[in-house]
Amino acid sequence: MPGDLYLLAGRYRLIERLGQGGAGTVWRAIDEILDRQVAVKQVRVPEGLTPRERAEFADRAIHEARSAGRLRDPAIVVVHDVVLEGDQPWIIMDIVSGRSLDKVIREQGPLPPAFVAAVGLRVLSALEVAHTHGMLHHDVKPANILLEADGSAMLTDFGIAVPVGGGHKFAGAGSPGYMAPERLNEQPSGPASDLWSLGASLYTAVEGRAPFERELSAAVVAAVLLHEPPFPARAGRELGGLLVAMLAKDPAVRPTASQVRQVLTGLAGGAPVPRSATGKRRWLLPAVLAAVVALGAGGWYAAGALRGGPETGRFVTAPDPCELLGDADAARLMKGRPDPDSGRSRPGECQWIIRDQGQNRRLVVRVWAEKPNGDLSGPQVAERRFTSEKSTRGAAEGAVSRDARGKVGDVDGVGESAIVQNAFRFYLNSNETGTSDSILLFRTSNLLGEVIWRREDVPASAPEDKAPAEAVARLVSQALSRSN
Structure with missing residues (x-):
């Protein structure tokens, strides 16, 4: 992979990596001939290709990039140039600040x-x-x-x-x-x-x-x-x-x-x-x-x-999840003192994080309120979404590649209905350790909530640990019953 000051085609000086995805890596660069900033995309070449297949892929990439370069619309980022070094295609585009x-x-x-x-x-x-x-x-x-x-x-x-x-x-x-x-x-x-x-x-x-x-x-x-x-x-x-x-x-x-x-x-x-x-x-x-x-x-x-419907349910808006679980309760169930950067992570979500040498742990609580739609009341929308999620999560049971997901089980004493599922993901560089998740979904009236209990650096042979997720969900459910 090129370094920070790599000069592409004797013209485009790569300055910094802007992002990376399935289709390739995008770099900020300077066009040293025109003295302007551009975005340079290093197209991802599929692995396992023969030399002939790599050459065919590069030819096709160049052809399609040139075709894309003919597209003109205010909502299209302009493609200026396409470069081939060895069998690696690069695409030169406008750099956008949005x-x-x-x-x-x-x-x-x-x-x-x-x-x-x-x-x-x-x-x-x-x-x-x-x-x-x-x-x-x-x-x-x-x-x-x-x-x-x-x-x-x-x-x-x-x-x-x-x-x-x-x-x-x-x-x-x-x-x-x-x-x-x-x-x-x-x-x-x-x-x-x-x-x-x-x-x-x-x-x-x-x-x-x-x-x-x-x-x-x-x-x-x-x-x-x-x-x-x-x-x-x-x-x-x-x-x-x-x-x-x-x-x-x-x-x-x-x-x-x-x-x-x-x-x-x-x-x-x-x-x-x-x-x-x-x-x-x-x-x-x-x-x-x-x-x-x-x-x-x-x-x-x-x-x-699509039809019309009235009842909202108990929750016009979802409560702040950070107020549904106390820090002391989180620390007790996680068996450690959460980091200072714990707290509200995004709208409708709160997290508590513990980092130590033995095992990092993360607790996430999410809540959101469903609204009425057509003839369906808010609670009906929430119930049907819960049912759909239960079916979908159950269908994902089993092992695929480095991921494994267990059975979906019902949980008593949490809201009107609740399910929990355990999952394990091996690290890319290991066949022995990975991350272990217990994911609990529950419903109360028109409110849906999710509790995720994640442990890192866990041996694959370690037993599942869904008890903290269930305990947190019961505390959250009790707080919800008091809040309305």
């Missing part, structure tokens, strides 16, 4: 639906330009959406764009939770695949969590392929219905780009959107119902959540 959408979500939590719709319109514009030129992005996700200071959005990483119907040379690129089901199944992909990824990204922005969020990557893949995401309660009826339709398993029943644009424009406060029988309301419900037919019984949630 913050990625995923960082904004982590810092601020769920974003307002109108703002999310405006971001969606900008990204959709970039995708429509690419699709018009016969290119697919193949990696639309919050980390690749940059927000400028004025609130405008740009879509980055067109360097891995591929032709529509153009094979799978970049099949390893992308993040499972944002890859359309047909891509995970290695089936032909098209513009509808990018729109699915856009829907998943907007869902994450408006809900504050990904539609198929799971602890293990294998469970994420299984959820994308087999399960329906919970209806996005914070999105509202119209945006929520659109996102559900965009996430349909069958590409044929997803809304088209023009239909997506029509709804987002109305929600973002742009030009009025026709509400006649030929407008958005005509396609929206049939699209969701078609998804129900394609998905089978799992589609009941989306269709049911």
Whole structure:
């Protein structure tokens, strides 16, 4: 890997690493000929290729980067150059100062639906330009959406764009939770695949969590392929219905780009959107119902959540999790004094950390309130989400690669219903030690909560330790009963 002052192609001086992902590594560099800063992407070359395959991969990477360089739209980061050194492709792009959408979500939590719709319109514009030129992005996700200071959005990483119907040379690129089901199944992909990824990204922005969020990557893949995401309660009826339709398993029943644009424009406060029988309301419900037919019984949630419903439940908003568990109780159950940096880690989450030479330990408490949707009250939404999570976590039982997940068990005395599951992940450099998690999910009225008890540097032979998670959940449940 190049060092800090590596000079690429006798022109681009690499200054610092900006980020790294499945598709490659991005560096900040100086173009010494034009004396300007640029972003340089070192494309990840798949392992295990023969010399001939590596050469073919490099040729294909150069060809597709050049094709991406022809794309012009205010929401597309411009590709200026492509360089090949040996068999390593490098892509030279504009450097953008905006913050990625995923960082904004982590810092601020769920974003307002109108703002999310405006971001969606900008990204959709970039995708429509690419699709018009016969290119697919193949990696639309919050980390690749940059927000400028004025609130405008740009879509980055067109360097891995591929032709529509153009094979799978970049099949390893992308993040499972944002890859359309047909891509995970290695089936032909098209513009509808990018729109699915856009829907998943907007869902994450408006809900504050990904539609198929799971602890293990294998469970994420299984959820994308087999399960329906919970209806996005914070999105509202119209945006929520659109996102559900965009996430349909069958590409044929997803809304088209023009239909997506029509709804987002109305929600973002742009030009009025026709509400006649030929407008958005005509396609929206049939699209969701078609998804129900394609998905089978799992589609009941989306269709049911589009109807109207009243009761909020006991919790209008979720309580502060840091006030539900005292530091003294956390220290007693964790068997040590938590570090000073323990406390609120993000909206709706609190953590306590103990670092020592024997074994590092972390305790996380999360709570969030579900809102009514259609005929479903807040408690009904929470109950159905809990049931969906229980089923999905149970489906992830077993060992995949370096991860292992145990059975889902019921827990008594915590809220109205609760489950716990143990998991173990080996470290990359060890077949003997790793991290051990006990993850407990519970429901009280319209409130869902999660307790994660994590131990690091644990021998694989060590017994499971779910007792602290259950004890914490009981204390939190008792605090909730007193708070309302």
